[in-house]
Amino acid sequence: MSGDDWWRGAVIYEIYVRSFQDGDGNGIGDLSGVRARLPHVAELGADAVWLTPFYRSPMKDFGYDVSGFTEVDPMFGTDADFDALVEEAHGLGLKVIIDLVLSHTSDQHPWFVESRSGREGPRADWYVWADAKPDGTAPNNWLSIFGGPAWEWDTTRQQYYMHNFLAAQPDLNFHCAQVQEAVLGVARHWLERGVDGFRLDTVNFYFHDPALTDNPVLAPSKRNANTAPSENPYNWQDHLHDKTRPENLEFLRRLRALLDEFGGEGRMRATLGEVGESQRGKQVMADYTAGADKLHMCYDFDFLAPDLPDAARVKEVIAGVQAVAGAGGGSWPCWAFSNHDTVRHPSRWKLDEPEQVRVMAALLLSLRGSVCLYQGEELGLTEAHLAYEDIRDPYGLRLWPQFKGRDGCRTPMPWAHDAPHAGFSDAKPWLPLAPEHVAHAVDVQEGDPASTLHAYRRLLAFRRAHPALARGALELEEAPDPVVAFTRSTGNSRILCAFNLSNQTRALRAPWAAHGLNGHGFSGRLIDGSLRLGPWDAYFGAEAPEAA
Structure with a gap:
C-alpha cells in the first residue's frame, strides 16, 4: 500500500x-x-x-x-x-x-533517578508521587496490572510513586x-x-x-x-x-x-x-x-x-x-x-x-x-x-x-x-x-x-487484490449462527463474505446474488440463491461475474 x-x-x-x-x-x-x-x-x-x-x-x-x-x-x-x-x-x-x-x-532511567532524589529540582514532578495516608498506607486503592497495589514506597523521597505495571516501571506524570x-x-x-x-x-x-x-x-x-x-x-x-x-x-x-x-x-x-x-x-x-x-x-x-x-x-x-x-x-x-x-x-x-x-x-x-x-x-x-x-x-x-x-x-x-x-x-x-x-x-x-x-x-x-476487503464499508447480513456473513463495499465493488464457524455443513439463503471469487482457498458455493458452507469453510462472492 x-x-x-x-x-x-x-x-x-x-x-x-x-x-x-x-x-x-x-x-x-x-x-x-x-x-x-x-x-x-x-x-x-x-x-x-x-x-x-x-x-x-x-x-x-x-x-x-x-x-x-x-x-x-x-x-x-x-x-x-x-x-x-x-x-x-x-x-x-x-x-x-x-x-x-x-x-x-524504567526505574533506572536518568529521569527517574533524578526525580526520586528529592522533592525539589527540575524533574521532581516528572513522575506520579503522593504522600502516604496518615496510617502509612498507599494513597488510594489503585491496582497494578501485574498484581498488587499500584504504589511503591520510596525511602529517599518518603513518598509513594505510581506504577501501573512492575514497581520497576514508574509512571510518568503527563500533567507535567x-x-x-x-x-x-x-x-x-x-x-x-x-x-x-x-x-x-x-x-x-x-x-x-x-x-x-x-x-x-x-x-x-x-x-x-x-x-x-x-x-x-x-x-x-x-x-x-x-x-x-x-x-x-x-x-x-x-x-x-x-x-x-x-x-x-x-x-x-x-x-x-x-x-x-x-x-x-x-x-x-x-x-x-x-x-x-x-x-x-x-x-x-x-x-x-x-x-x-x-x-x-x-x-x-x-x-x-x-x-x-x-x-x-x-x-x-x-x-x-x-x-x-x-x-x-x-x-x-x-x-x-x-x-x-x-x-x-x-x-x-x-x-x-x-x-x-x-x-x-x-x-x-x-x-x-x-x-x-x-x-x-x-x-x-x-x-x-x-x-x-x-x-x-x-x-x-x-x-x-x-x-x-x-x-x-x-x-x-x-x-x-x-x-x-x-x-x-x-x-x-x-x-x-x-x-x-x-x-x-x-x-x-486475495485481500490485496480486492480493495473492498481492506478499506471498504462493512454491513452485517442476516445469517443464522454459527454463520457470520457481511458485505464489504467500496465504490461500485461489493463482496459477500460468509464464514461457517462450526464442524457441521451449513446452508442458508444468500442475502444477494453474488458470483464466487477464486484465489482464497475455500470451497463454499452459492447455487440457486442457496449458500452452502462445509465445516469451517468460507465463501467470497462479488456482485458481477466480470469481477470474479
Whole structure:
C-alpha cells in the first residue's frame, strides 16, 4: 500500500525482536537478525512490520522498561543496524512501525533517578508521587496490572510513586508540561530516523486523576479478563480514575500534529494505539481515532480475550464497533487474534484443526479495519509449554501457576526443522524453542502447498487484490449462527463474505446474488440463491461475474 493512507487496511506483522532471529550468535534475537528475515514478511504479503522495543533497558520487563528512549540497546545491535533494517524494509516495500512506550520508564532511567532524589529540582514532578495516608498506607486503592497495589514506597523521597505495571516501571506524570515535551521529543527523534509510525503501548494509561480518587468496585457480573487474567484482582475495579482520562485526547492531538509534520510526499506516518480498557474499549477506540486529529487506528482486547469468539460473539463485536464508529464510520479499528502479551489463539481458543485456524484467519482478514499478525501466526503455532524453571516473564513468576505468563507465546521462531534450534540461533536461545514447533518450521511449510503458511499467503494476496476487503464499508447480513456473513463495499465493488464457524455443513439463503471469487482457498458455493458452507469453510462472492 502506498500514499498518505497506506495504514488504512494495512496488514501489520508484529516482530518480537528477542525471538525472531539471532544475528550475532548469543541466543537472543536482534536487529540484524530481523533484517535478514524481512524477505519472509514481504513474501507473506504484509504491508508493515511492528518491532517490539529495542531501546536501552535493564530488561526487567524485556524492553518495556526503557532506560534510554533514543538508544539502541547493545543486546539488539547498534544505530547502524537499525538504519540498515529500515532501509532494507523500505526496499522490500514494507513500512516500519516501532513500539513507543511512553506511559512509564524504567526505574533506572536518568529521569527517574533524578526525580526520586528529592522533592525539589527540575524533574521532581516528572513522575506520579503522593504522600502516604496518615496510617502509612498507599494513597488510594489503585491496582497494578501485574498484581498488587499500584504504589511503591520510596525511602529517599518518603513518598509513594505510581506504577501501573512492575514497581520497576514508574509512571510518568503527563500533567507535567515538561514530560509531554520530552516524550514528544522522543517521537521526533525516531521520525527523523525514518520510521513510518508508532505502536503506542498502553495508550490510554498516560493520564491519571490528579485528585487520586479511589476507583469504584466493579460488580462481579461485569468483570472480565480482557485486560488482565481472571486470577488478577485488577479486574475487580472499574478503572475510572487511573487511566482513560479525558485529558488524554488533547495530548493525542499534539502527537498527531507532530506526525503530520513528517507526512509529505506520500509518506504519512501512522499511529496504532493499544487500548487496555475492559469496560469501554470500543468507545475509547472510536474516540481516539475519530476525525483526523488524533490516532490513525487503535485496537482493544475483544479478540485477544480468552474465550473463543463464536458467531454470536463476532457479530456482537462487529455491531458494537459499528455503533460507535461515528458518522460515516470515521474511526478506524485494528484487529488482532494474537500478540506478544496473549496466549496464541489456536491454543487459547482450542482450534485443534488447521481448517479452524484458516477460517478464523479469513475472518480476521475480512473485517473492516487494519490487521495485526503476530510472528508465527502464519505457521499456525500453538502456545509453547514451559517448565517453571524456564519462565522469564515477571508477570508469570508472580501469578504462577494459575497464570503462567507470556513466555509461551514468545519462544523463538522456527525457521529450519533440521538446523540447531530450528535455525533461530547457533547458541542456546534465551527461551527454549518448543519441540512441537519444529515440525511447523518455515522450511517445512514452504514445501507444502496445503500448509498454513501458504493459506495465509493466499489470503493476504486475495485481500490485496480486492480493495473492498481492506478499506471498504462493512454491513452485517442476516445469517443464522454459527454463520457470520457481511458485505464489504467500496465504490461500485461489493463482496459477500460468509464464514461457517462450526464442524457441521451449513446452508442458508444468500442475502444477494453474488458470483464466487477464486484465489482464497475455500470451497463454499452459492447455487440457486442457496449458500452452502462445509465445516469451517468460507465463501467470497462479488456482485458481477466480470469481477470474479
